[in-house]
Amino acid sequence: MDKVAIDLHIHSLLSPCGEEEMTPNNIVNMALIKELDFIAVTDHNTAKNLPAVMAVAKEMAKETEKGLCILPGIEVTTKEEAHILAYLPTLEAAMELDQIIYQHLPDVMNEKALFGPQTIMDENDQIIGEVDKLLISATDIGVDQLFKIVTDLGGILVPAHIDRKSYSLISSLGFIPLELDVKTCEVSKKETFENVKKNFRFFKDYQFIHGSDAHQLEDMAEREFFLELPDMRRQTLIHYLG
Ligand SMILES: [Zn+2]
Numbered sequence: 001m002d003k004v005a006i007d008l009h010i011h012s013l014l015s016p017c018g019e020e021e022m023t024p025n026n027i028v029n030m031a032l033i034k035e036l037d038f039i040a041v042t043d044h045n046t047a048k049n050l051p052a053v054m055a056v057a058k059e060m061a062k063e064t065e066k067g068l069c070i071l072p073g074i075e076v077t078t079k080e081e082a083h084i085l086a087y088l089p090t091l092e093a094a095m096e097l098d099q100i101i102y103q104h105l106p107d108v109m110n111e112k113a114l115f116g117p118q119t120i121m122d123e124n125d126q127i128i129g130e131v132d133k134l135l136i137s138a139t140d141i142g143v144d145q146l147f148k149i150v151t152d153l154g155g156i157l158v159p160a161h162i163d164r165k166s167y168s169l170i171s172s173l174g175f176i177p178l179e180l181d182v183k184t185c186e187v188s189k190k191e192t193f194e195n196v197k198k199n200f201r202f203f204k205d206y207q208f209i210h211g212s213d214a215h216q217l218e219d220m221a222e223r224e225f226f227l228e229l230p231d232m233r234r235q236t237l238i239h240y241l242g
């Protein structure tokens, strides 16, 4: 068993609320400085910076001989206005989910002056495009439908920051639907697992992880949140979470 340091909820500058410093290279370098083992860059309703993030991590692994594993992910806003982390086994599966989500976003365009740019970068942190639809809109995908889509792609769901009063599955529905076959819920950095379990008794049946939900570099997790995993394969982590 290995003690694996994780931060599975990080936003790049592609999220309208993500700071400009959250470039693919800066995120990967910061994760290496902090000596994290497994990270996930989970932008709102998009995976379009994941090709760059994963390319950078691969390149850095060659240069530094330090292994940083990337779990492909997206923070999806369901039609219930709940934020759900979707984790996928491969970049290809994440890009497929990206396509599906884009079709389910309303035709509301991003107003840069209001929300900031939604920047897509390559592995050299060069800007290669922007997403035109506003990414913080809710999709019209229900949480049960999302479960089916993501499962079909080999992935799993983790309801995000379930202790929060807005944009969580608990704040929008008040409970986790029993038919929703999730095993793990994410709790904000500041809240304790014990408190959450005390406040919502049905949470006794779930396991928890912490994620930083970082929108700037300094907010990324330190080597502070650990999982016990037998190896460092993505599939192992996905199996543990779902
Ligand atoms: Zn969120």
Ligand SMILES: [Zn+2]
Pocket: 009, 011, 075, 213
């Ligand atoms: Zn987030």
